[in-house]
Each structure stands twice: as structure tokens, then as C-alpha cells.
Amino acid sequence: MPSFGSIAAVVLVAAGLVPLINEIVLNDLAEDATCDCDPCPACPTAPKCPPPRRCPPEKVCPECPEPKTVTKRTPCNCALDCPGGAKAARSGTAVATRSTLPTSYMDTTLYTLKEYWSVYHNLLPQDGAAYQAYEPNDYALFIDKDLGGWNNIRMAFEVQVGLAYKFRRKFVLPIKRRFYLVENAGAIDIFNYYDKEHFMKVIPSVDPLDPNNERVYKVPKEYTMTDNQERKRVETLPADKDWFFPESTRMFAQYTEHDEFRPLDEYVHLMHRAFRIRPEIVEKAIQHLTDHGLEPYAYNAMHVRRNDFQYKDIRHAPIEKIYEKVRVYIKGEPLLIISDEYNAELVELMERSASRVVMWKCEGRCPPDQLAIDMLAAVPAKRFFGSPLSTFSGGIAQWRNRCRPHSLVQHTVEYTYDIDRLPIWGRPGETRTIAALGSPFHDIGYEKMRAHFEVQKVLEEFYQDDRSSWMDEYVPGDLISNPTGQATVLKRIDQDLIKEKIDLIMRPLLEQWSQVRLAGPHVTYGLRKYLAGTTQKVQRASAETHVISAMIIVRNDVDAPWPIHVTNRHTGSKAAITLGEDDMLLYAGRAIEMGMPEALEGDGVTVVFVHYRPDNRDDCLVGNCQYCGGADDCSLPEPLPAK
Numbered sequence: 001m002p003s004f005g006s007i008a009a010v011v012l013v014a015a016g017l018v019p020l021i022n023e024i025v026l027n028d029l030a031e032d033a034t035c036d037c038d039p040c041p042a043c044p045t046a047p048k049c050p051p052p053r054r055c056p057p058e059k060v061c062p063e064c065p066e067p068k069t070v071t072k073r074t075p076c077n078c079a080l081d082c083p084g085g086a087k088a089a090r091s092g093t094a095v096a097t098r099s100t101l102p103t104s105y106m107d108t109t110l111y112t113l114k115e116y117w118s119v120y121h122n123l124l125p126q127d128g129a130a131y132q133a134y135e136p137n138d139y140a141l142f143i144d145k146d147l148g149g150w151n152n153i154r155m156a157f158e159v160q161v162g163l164a165y166k167f168r169r170k171f172v173l174p175i176k177r178r179f180y181l182v183e184n185a186g187a188i189d190i191f192n193y194y195d196k197e198h199f200m201k202v203i204p205s206v207d208p209l210d211p212n213n214e215r216v217y218k219v220p221k222e223y224t225m226t227d228n229q230e231r232k233r234v235e236t237l238p239a240d241k242d243w244f245f246p247e248s249t250r251m252f253a254q255y256t257e258h259d260e261f262r263p264l265d266e267y268v269h270l271m272h273r274a275f276r277i278r279p280e281i282v283e284k285a286i287q288h289l290t291d292h293g294l295e296p297y298a299y300n301a302m303h304v305r306r307n308d309f310q311y312k313d314i315r316h317a318p319i320e321k322i323y324e325k326v327r328v329y330i331k332g333e334p335l336l337i338i339s340d341e342y343n344a345e346l347v348e349l350m351e352r353s354a355s356r357v358v359m360w361k362c363e364g365r366c367p368p369d370q371l372a373i374d375m376l377a378a379v380p381a382k383r384f385f386g387s388p389l390s391t392f393s394g395g396i397a398q399w400r401n402r403c404r405p406h407s408l409v410q411h412t413v414e415y416t417y418d419i420d421r422l423p424i425w426g427r428p429g430e431t432r433t434i435a436a437l438g439s440p441f442h443d444i445g446y447e448k449m450r451a452h453f454e455v456q457k458v459l460e461e462f463y464q465d466d467r468s469s470w471m472d473e474y475v476p477g478d479l480i481s482n483p484t485g486q487a488t489v490l491k492r493i494d495q496d497l498i499k500e501k502i503d504l505i506m507r508p509l510l511e512q513w514s515q516v517r518l519a520g521p522h523v524t525y526g527l528r529k530y531l532a533g534t535t536q537k538v539q540r541a542s543a544e545t546h547v548i549s550a551m552i553i554v555r556n557d558v559d560a561p562w563p564i565h566v567t568n569r570h571t572g573s574k575a576a577i578t579l580g581e582d583d584m585l586l587y588a589g590r591a592i593e594m595g596m597p598e599a600l601e602g603d604g605v606t607v608v609f610v611h612y613r614p615d616n617r618d619d620c621l622v623g624n625c626q627y628c629g630g631a632d633d634c635s636l637p638e639p640l641p642a643k
Helices: 005-009 017-028 110-123 150-166 196-202 264-274 279-291 319-330 344-350 370-377 391-403 430-437 453-464 496-514
Strands: 140-143 170-172 216-218 242-245 300-304 334-339 356-358 383-386 446-450 488-492 518-523 526-531 535-540 548-558 564-568 574-577 583-588 592-596 602-614
Touching (some): 110 279, 110 391, 110 496, 140 150, 150 170, 150 370, 150 391, 196 264, 279 370, 300 391, 319 383, 334 344, 370 391, 391 430, 453 496, 453 526, 453 548, 496 518, 496 548, 583 592
Parallel strands (some): 216 242, 300 383
Antiparallel strands (some): 446 583, 488 526, 518 602, 526 602, 535 592, 548 583, 564 574, 564 592
16 A cells, blocks of 8 residues: 655656746756846836847857846846836735736746745646556446535545545546636536546546436435435445436535545545646746745735625624734735735735735636635745635645645634534544654655656666766775676766756655755766676765755666665664666665665666755754754754855
8 A cells, every 4th residue: 555655755847847847947057048137128127138149158248238247047027126016015015916917927037936836746747646546347436516616626526536446436527517606617627627637547537428327326415425424324325336426415525534535544645646736727826926926935825714605694703813813923924815805904904014915806707717826826835824614725724735744724813623523524634634644754764756757858868878978986985895896887967957957856856755945956976877796885874965865766777676775773664675767765864774785686777866955954854853964963064055
């Protein structure tokens, strides 16, 4: 059974992001960098420069007001630099109508762009997670959407997928319908938000079929998954018929709260793999954040449910009470408020403590995907304050935990969970579950997983490149040995562009896995080929730069398995791990001892090691820094200068 740790670890940039990186980021890294003086025509205060052109590295830009040495391009960001933009609003309120927002966030610098995408990688489609979850039988499960709004529909869909998995049934995709409270949408389905192609690779699915035939059993309301404690159990449904759950049989609930879905980590893993947000929606969320100068983990977010058209009699907490609850936490920092109603009084009140307040609103009707965009905008926040019992807030908390396990969820008012008395749809769900399940980084200090296809592609191209040659490698000491005297050869990676490509993918992956912000630059020497007869001593990483690392297999030409022996220095647990050509090993080099003490049999094994160190010792596992800096005193050198 897959462990929960693979949820948090099998992560990376979406397939939809790869062209974006190739187009924007990698071009900016090319050797013939552009002039660093870049026009911004819509901005009156922008430098009066001509369009950027390609310049030889040794020349200057004579057309700019002041000659400047050519560097990597850092474009002008109108949203931040112009009057009325986010920079001008730092002391006040930044309000924008969504219909007038820029259509591109390509002005974002390389580092910031990478930071935004790295936040969302665990919500995006990715080949490493897109493999079939089970082999279906001959029977199907038909569904209809829930009666409620978007988050009710989302939660019901998770329950329905859980049932299809439990009973190994083909999943019949829902027909398009109008969603309650989703304006200006017409007939839509769940895949207006989630990536359909990725979902169908994980869950065996078929296109919508007519559920009104004699083979299909229409499931009555007694089998609902909501709060009816007298409901009949799903196991009693006829096993020799297809099942159809109509709207009247509500599936709306936290899937984690049902005994049907056990072992729980298996179902959490399933949901994480199946439900990935469409990249273009994530891109819109990033655009909203960059337009308002909200950088990852440098602002706070709050969801305030105010204008509830569904329940007119709901009494919301007074805004003064909300302010008293959050003011200490938001003091001197930007605050993003997400709400179903723009409230100028709320904004003005929060400005008493926050450095600035951002609360956007639609001009006219909101686009159908705005609900998901608003939820995603709160994911990179340093802190998140949610409205109690709001499924919208619950959805934000769930996505935040998928991106950053163990992140805290706070509330806009004083609120204490009494789990047994809460409705089954209003319980913490994954927010509580993920924290309980833990992660292999905490528990054992390493994890084996499938290597990301884009990293493999970069390394394979370098492996085949004849312009770089192999050389004999000398490793000091007796760490690596071979009876012939030659244990390894090295193909050194000297090109900055290749290192940047690797870093774009591996840094966010390792940050997600370790939950530690990593400093740059990373250490990647090159491809190392272990030759026949080679052994490597089992020991702890000695270098202070080798704290959070990955070992990626490029070639595995062996006649017999060559296991990696791992010992956790703090628990004493031992394991022997075998990697194939599609695998890599993530590990905390100061927390474990690892090596290959058995002689390699075969032509050889080619690997690449990628090493990082924490940016700040205090970030190391929040008080458990033995995994970052050693068992004795957790000491680390001074942090590297900020980028």
C-alpha cells in the first residue's frame, strides 16, 4: 500500500507549465541576455527605452538613458511600479476589477515566477502521479452533481470517487449541468476546474452514459453520505448491477470521516493523485497575486463569508470581533481578504493593523472559474483565517495542506472544534488527517519515488551530448572504492543553463518534501557512473551543503540489484532500497547514513546527486532541526545572502 508520504513527495511542475518555463524562464537564462533596461509603455514613470534587443554580453545598451552593463533581463512590472499599482497602494487599499487585470504575468522575475509555481506544484497535473489507481470490474458507478454550490459538489465528487475505488467500479463521468451559485456559467461539470485528462489516467472512467436502463440500480436516499445516522450501508447495494447516485442521494460530506474509506492514508493518496487543478486556472490565480504584489508566504489571507444568498437568516460575526481576533497576526503585513461581498468597512478596519489590504471584486458577473481562483489565491499565504463551518474555507485549508502539509488553519472568530458534535460535512477532514499521517521526512529521513520526466529528459540529453566528455573521478578518503583502483567516472555539468533547469524542478520538490525553505545555489557536480566492482561506505553526509538531497538514476546497467543501505541515525531503523531507471531517492543527508556496501555487478550505474542546505536553521522542521543540521547541536553555517 502506498504511504501518505508519497502524496507530499510525488510533486512537481504541471505538464502545462513546461512550455511556459521553456518559453519564459529558460529564454531569460540564455547566454545572450537582453538589455536590463526594459520599456513599460503603459507606465508614465517607466524608463524611456526602446524595445529590448539581444546584446552581446560584453556590450552595453547605448539607447538607454544611462549606459548599463548587460545583465539577465529584469522587466519593469507595471502592476508594481506605476501610480495606482500595488507599490503605490502599500500604505492603503489595492482594489481592482478583475475584468481589467493584465492578461499576463510574464513581467515576474525568474526567481519570483519559480516561487509562485513551486507553491502549487502538488495541485497541478503531473506525469509522476498520473497512473491508474485500480483495475475495474464489469460494473459502473453513475453519479449526478450535488444540489449545493461548488464546494458541496467538490466534496461529493471526492466521496463518489472513493466509492468507485472501494468497489472497483468504472466511473461514469457526470453530464454537464448548471451549478448552484456559479454565475454566468451555463452547463458545466467538475472538469471546468479539475484537469480531466489527468483524472482519467488515475480513475478508470467512461464518458457519460444513460443511467435509465434495466442494468442500473437507482440508489435511494437511504444511502446518503450526509448526516443521516440511520442511513443504509453501501455494502448492501446489489453487487450485480450498476449503481446510480442521483441528486436526491446526497454524497456531500468529508470523505475522511467515513468508515468505508479505510485505510485512510490510501484514500488520501488517491484523492491527491486524482484531483489536479487545470493549469490555466492556477495561472490566473498567480496573475491576481502578482498584479497586487502578494508574494508567496509574505502575506496573510482571510475568507469572510458575508453575503450568503442561500441562508438569509445566517448571523455573521461582527467585523469588529473578526478584527480583534486577527489583528495581532496581521500587524505590519499585507492582508488578502476573500469574500462573496466587497466590504469597504471591513477593509478600512483591517488597515489599522495590516500594512495594506487587498480585496478585489468582480465588475459585473464573475467568470465561472472565479471561485477556484479565489481559493487558490489564499494557498500561498503565510497564514489563513477561515470562516467556521464554511466549505469554501474548508476547501482552501485542504488545498493549502496538499501544497504545504502541517500548515496551520486559524479562524476569523474564536472557535473550538468538538469533532463529535460537528456535522459530517463541517469537520476538518484532510486538514486534521494530513497532520496525523505525518511524512517520511519526519519519520525516516528518506523516500523513494518516481523521478520527474522533465528532469529525466534534461539528464538524458546531457548524457547523450558528445560535447562533454567523461573523466576519471577522484573522491578523497575511502568513501568509494574498487579493487581495480578506478571506482567512478564523472561527466561534469558546467553549463549554468542545465543546472537552472534541474533547480527549477528539484528545489520545489525537495522543499515540499522536507517542508524546509532551501537556500541556493544547489550543488550538482555532474553524472557519476559507478563502475563494476565498486562499493560505497555507509556513512552520513559530511558536507554542510548536503543537508536535503536527491539521488536520481540515469542509467541502471546491472546484472543484479545494487541496494542502497540506509540507517536513520535518530531511530536506528534500517532499510535496503533498490532504485530503477525511473526512480530517485530523496533523503536528509545529515539525518541518515547511506551507502552501497555490496560490490556492483554489471556494466555500471549512472546517477546525479542534487544537494541543498536550509536557508535558515530555524526553519528546520520547526524545532526538530536534527534532520537538517545534525543530532548534536543542530548547528549550521550562516544563511546564504538573499537572492
